[in-house]
Amino acid sequence: METATIAPPIKSEEYFINMGPQHPATHGVLRLLLTLDGEIIKKVEPDLGYIHRSIEKMCERNSYQQIIHLTDRLDYLSSHINNEAVCLAVEAALGVEVPERVKVVRTILDELIRISSHCLWWGVMGMDLGALTSYFYAFRDREMINDIFEETCGARLTMNYNVPGGLMHDIHPNFVARTREFLAHFKTKLPEYDRLLTDNVIFQKRTKGVGVLSRQDAIAFGASGPVGRASGYSCDVRVHHPYSALPKVTFKEALRTEGDSFARYQVRIQEMWESVAIIEQLIDAIPEGPHQVATDAVIKLPKGEFYQKVETARGELGVFIISTGTKNPYRLKFRSPGFSNLSLLNHIAVGGKIGDLVATMATLDLVIPDIDR
Amino acid sequence: MSYFTEIYHGVKTLLTGMRVTGRYFITSGKSAITQQYPDNRASLKMFDRFRGEVVMLHDENNEHSCTGCQKCELACPNGSIEIIWDRGVDPETGKKKKFIDKHIYHLGMCTQCGLCVQACPSNAIVWAQKFRKTRSTTEPS
CATH class of the missing domain: 1.20.5 (Single alpha-helices involved in coiled-coils or other helix-helix interfaces)
Structure with missing residues (x-):
């Protein structure tokens, strides 16, 4: 009788897998090089550059009015806030004080686009974790905001509504009525978001304790926006360095201390409530006045360096302009929130499963054109 | 638990x-929140400010108000507008004057930023709300 051969012990080896550049969960052309042991993640290496458009270099060639429309294409979900960042930097450099009406309208539009961005994030996050319904509900509400933007600014996504010294046009006569209608609608829908997704047991099990980021690490990696605030790091530019009409309004900074995916989710849901509160404080009393102050046709900034930061839906966006006194900037640098938030992905995803990586990436809310520029 | x-x-x-x-x-x-786009093409009306494409307005005599000042060409960030001009003699005053030969608008390069329409001093170019740039072969042009 033949003796049974003893099977050699199973050897486990690490292996690579590409997640992206065309993966639905990366929301764009981001390639992640995963080193895996079975299904456990050992290392995550983001590979960037698939949609690099050299926007910073193009800014050096363009005049200050022309730069603004390029910033639409950075983080296209908060394009109005990006436009405002450049406008505020140029206005501060020129020493131009914009009218009160401009400040109020800018802040209202900022918060509207923040809600719109978070709506999209909420829908897509549900979809990433296997709940397709949330996607349609979020887009239903987002559609109303897009209509407001289309009527007032002329475009739904890349609106290019800010110009140095004010706004391109005055607001549309229907703007106030439409915004009030949206707020009334949205306040009844936000509790529905909670009932549908936040309380869901499957959703909670997939997000609680996943991708935990401590406060020290959040500061060390330069995390900003909801990612930083979910770890207890108070980093809201709107609170610490208020701009436009923000000094006039009162709102609470959304803060959590858990630092996991669920905390980041809760921060964004709370931010939608806070944005609604900010708009409600401003919408009833938009001051009368001009929508623009006249600037020179050819804007020349004085020689020097200028920095302005604003809070986009993803975090802190900084615009750094070096001017040599000509009509083009010598150098223009964007500090984009997505880049810093992506840098901590390896830190928080290691040790988890691939399914957890999807949940972690969804709550980081990455917009790839913002990272690549 | x-x-x-x-x-x-x-x-x-x-x-x-x-x-x-x-x-x-x-x-x-049946109150769907989505628009049934190709079916409602006849009744679909875009907002007045919607930026579809840049057009030059012509009146009933087929005349436009463009003076060939090239401000739109300078304002454009991508070179979508190209103006070919020539010098001629103004028939009223007899002085030399700049005349526009051609105003070329490259839709493919345009990003719909709206700076050219803002820059135009004589309101010669405006935004048209047309957003559909293609045509099916079964449709009349």
Whole structure:
């Protein structure tokens, strides 16, 4: 009788897998090089550059009015806030004080686009974790905001509504009525978001304790926006360095201390409530006045360096302009929130499963054109 | 939490979510929130400020008000507008004057930023709301 051969012990080896550049969960052309042991993640290496458009270099060639429309294409979900960042930097450099009406309208539009961005994030996050319904509900509400933007600014996504010294046009006569209608609608829908997704047991099990980021690490990696605030790091530019009409309004900074995916989710849901509160404080009393102050046709900034930061839906966006006194900037640098938030992905995803990586990436809310520029 | 309590809570939260979707299933009826785009093409009206494409207005005598000042060409960030001009003699005053030969608008390079329309001093170019740039072969042009 033949003796049974003893099977050699199973050897486990690490292996690579590409997640992206065309993966639905990366929301764009981001390639992640995963080193895996079975299904456990050992290392995550983001590979960037698939949609690099050299926007910073193009800014050096363009005049200050022309730069603004390029910033639409950075983080296209908060394009109005990006436009405002450049406008505020140029206005501060020129020493131009914009009218009160401009400040109020800018802040209202900022918060509207923040809600719109978070709506999209909420829908897509549900979809990433296997709940397709949330996607349609979020887009239903987002559609109303897009209509407001289309009527007032002329475009739904890349609106290019800010110009140095004010706004391109005055607001549309229907703007106030439409915004009030949206707020009334949205306040009844936000509790529905909670009932549908936040309380869901499957959703909670997939997000609680996943991708935990401590406060020290959040500061060390330069995390900003909801990612930083979910770890207890108070980093809201709107609170610490208020701009436009923000000094006039009162709102609470959304803060959590858990630092996991669920905390980041809760921060964004709370931010939608806070944005609604900010708009409600401003919408009833938009001051009368001009929508623009006249600037020179050819804007020349004085020689020097200028920095302005604003809070986009993803975090802190900084615009750094070096001017040599000509009509083009010598150098223009964007500090984009997505880049810093992506840098901590390896830190928080290691040790988890691939399914957890999807949940972690969804709550980081990455917009790839913002990272690549 | 005990095993059965956990099951009870799980089922309860799932049913809460199902109630939201179920209510829409029953109450929404046929009032869809989406637009049935190709079917409503005849009745679809875009907003007045919608930036579709740049057009030069012509009056009933087929004349436009463009003076060939090239401000739109300078304002354009991508070189979408190209103006070919020539010098001629003004028939009224007899002085030399700049005349526009051609105003070329490259739609393919345009990013719809709106700076050219803002820059135009004589309101010669405006935004048209046309957003559909293609045509089916079965449609008349």
